[in-house]
Amino acid sequence: MDNDKIDRIINKHRGKAGSLVQVLMEIQEENHWLPREVLEKVGEKLDVPLSRVLRIATMYKTFSLTPKGRHEIHICTGSACHVRGARRVLETVQDLTGIKPGETDSDSRFSLETVNCQGCCALGPVVAIDGKTHGRISPDEIADALKKYD
Amino acid sequence: MSEITLQIDGREVAARKGMTVLEAAKKAGISIPTLCHHEKLEPYGGCRLCTVEVEERGRTKMVAACLYPVEKDLVVKTRTEKVDRIRKMILELLLAHAPDAFELQDLALEYGADRDRFEKESSFCLHCGLCVRYCAEVKKKNAIGFINCGTRREISFIPEIASKECWNCKECFPLCPTEALQAAFVLTKALVFPSPLSELKG
Ligand code: SF4
Ligand code: FES
Numbered sequence: 001m002d003n004d005k006i007d008r009i010i011n012k013h014r015g016k017a018g019s020l021v022q023v024l025m026e027i028q029e030e031n032h033w034l035p036r037e038v039l040e041k042v043g044e045k046l047d048v049p050l051s052r053v054l055r056i057a058t059m060y061k062t063f064s065l066t067p068k069g070r071h072e073i074h075i076c077t078g079s080a081c082h083v084r085g086a087r088r089v090l091e092t093v094q095d096l097t098g099i100k101p102g103e104t105d106s107d108s109r110f111s112l113e114t115v116n117c118q119g120c121c122a123l124g125p126v127v128a129i130d131g132k133t134h135g136r137i138s139p140d141e142i143a144d145a146l147k148k149y150d
Numbered sequence: 151m152s153e154i155t156l157q158i159d160g161r162e163v164a165a166r167k168g169m170t171v172l173e174a175a176k177k178a179g180i181s182i183p184t185l186c187h188h189e190k191l192e193p194y195g196g197c198r199l200c201t202v203e204v205e206e207r208g209r210t211k212m213v214a215a216c217l218y219p220v221e222k223d224l225v226v227k228t229r230t231e232k233v234d235r236i237r238k239m240i241l242e243l244l245l246a247h248a249p250d251a252f253e254l255q256d257l258a259l260e261y262g263a264d265r266d267r268f269e270k271e272s273s274f275c276l277h278c279g280l281c282v283r284y285c286a287e288v289k290k291k292n293a294i295g296f297i298n299c300g301t302r303r304e305i306s307f308i309p310e311i312a313s314k315e316c317w318n319c320k321e322c323f324p325l326c327p328t329e330a331l332q333a334a335f336v337l338t339k340a341l342v343f344p345s346p347l348s349e350l351k352g
Binding site (some may be wrong): 049050051052054055058059 | 292295297299306308311
């Protein structure tokens with residue numbers, strides 16, 4: 001975790017309680033998860049009680065309170081992707097990585113999440129890996145794609 | 151502050167501008183059931199048990215009495231068929247979470263709420279937020295807060311703060327309409343309070 005960068009993000013919003021969500025998002029983006037000490041520091045510097053920081057940090061799915069793997073896989077299981085075979089894609093990914101949605105493997109290589117819509121149903125089934133979208137993907141293709149990430 | 155009159159259950163009631171319907175009703179001796187309301191705390195509007203029907207310029211709507219400000223010539227009805235139906239439903243939903251909550255029993259009787267209408271999902275917390283808000287607003291300690299969202303939402307003590315502040319306070323305990331709060335405290339104490347031994351060692 002890069003403390004300098006995190007401090008810089010926090011200092012930018014010093015004393016501004018209204019920037020809480022923004023700060024947490026920037027740190028999440030930078031660090032991929034929100035460690036407890038960081039949340040405490042955010043509360044202190046923005047002058048927001050820790051109870052509220054925790055309420056917000058646990059409220060939104062964007063925020064992670066546990067470390068994430070190096071690569072984040074988001075599989076869309078919304079209705080359009082579902083009818084186009086998202087379940088089989090999800091099963092393949094689960095088999096290959098050994099993790100279920102919400103989990104991270106022990107080598108911290110992958111984290112897996114399901115999402116409900118990525119906003120491009122015509123491309124279903126959609127999988128995003130580290131923000132890069134793979135559309136109309138088949139179980140075989142996703143198995144190939146995963147090999148490129150280490 | 152200027153006095154206005156409004157009508158509650160057919161009676162002319164005097165109130166001050168800025169008062170809520172609940173306060174005006176109370177002053178006139180008309181009772182409206184509440185669960186998440188507390189005089190020392192900011193209005194919250196969480197439980198909706200205080201729902202009443204108001205009529206304004208010929209239109210009626212359902213509002214939370216603990217939030218809704220009085221207005222001149224407002225017509226309020228605190229017990230209509232619709233109001234009773236809403237309260238009954240709220241009570242039945244709450245009873246699925248805390249079937250034995252003391253405060254719910256008399257209300258359930260009054261509104262004919264069936265405690266077995268919905269499948270039990272005993273979380274015991276009614277999400278009234280009294281404990282959380284009392285700690286934040288009155289004691290200013292913020293030792294307890296809500297976490298997670300939707301059906302997973304629950305109260306949670308902050309161990310670092312609770313282990314220092316709660317021993318001599320516990321003023322939120324009697325506010326809780328169920329025993330969820332005390333249970334959560336005991337659990338936090340047992341699981342995550344720093345043990346006296348580790349504190350001695352520093
Ligand atoms: S623990 Fe009790 S006081 Fe606190 S929110 Fe739940 S029901 Fe209300
Ligand atoms: S008392 Fe009005 S919403 Fe709870």
